Amino acid sequence: MAKWALNRCECGHSFGTMSNSSMTCSRCGSPKSRVLKNFDDPQSLSEAVAISNMPKEIAKDISGKLSSYNRRSQKSSSSNAHPSRLIGAMREATGDDGQLTLKSLSRVLDRMEISETSAEKLIGQAEFEGRLLREGADTWSWLQQTS
Numbered sequence: 672m673a674k675w676a677l678n679r680c681e682c683g684h685s686f687g688t689m690s691n692s693s694m695t696c697s698r699c700g701s702p703k704s705r706v707l708k709n710f711d712d713p714q715s716l717s718e719a720v721a722i723s724n725m726p727k728e729i730a731k732d733i734s735g736k737l738s739s740y741n742r743r744s745q746k747s748s749s750s751n752a753h754p755s756r757l758i759g760a761m762r763e764a765t766g767d768d769g770q771l772t773l774k775s776l777s778r779v780l781d782r783m784e785i786s787e788t789s790a791e792k793l794i795g796q797a798e799f800e801g802r803l804l805r806e807g808a809d810t811w812s813w814l815q816q817t818s
């Protein structure tokens with residue numbers, strides 16, 4: 672199987688090569704480069720090359736964004752309830768007096784067959800985000816409009 676390598680030339684330029692191809696720098700033509708890292712596929716290699724040739728600060732910023740993006744997408748794929756559906760359930764559970772109770776929300780969640788979260792968790796989250804204000808032992812009211 673072909674191996675892909677990330678090379679760094681003495682001039683500071685990074686470039687990718689396949690295992691048995693020449694390691695001549697693609698910028699200055701010098702053969703004096705060393706292998707920094709090996710990869711199993713050209714896709715990872717080209718990403719690594721792009722990041723290596725970026726100014727350090729930008730590279731750090733981008734790889735940070737990539738990993739937080741990956742974390743986020745893994746998290747959302749584990750739950751099939753769309754956030755707006757959950758907000759809808761909470762709106763539905765709000766009475767004419769503008770108040771929401773654990774009981775009314777549990778009932779709506781049941782009816783909408785939302786089982787991946789609980790009324791307690793949803794209200795706790797909304798309270799934390801500053802959307803709901805606790806009014807009593809089992810009563811909350813909305814602090815702000817949510818579209």
Ligand SMILES: [Zn+2]
Pocket residue numbers: 680681682683684696697698699700701
């Ligand atoms: Zn070079």
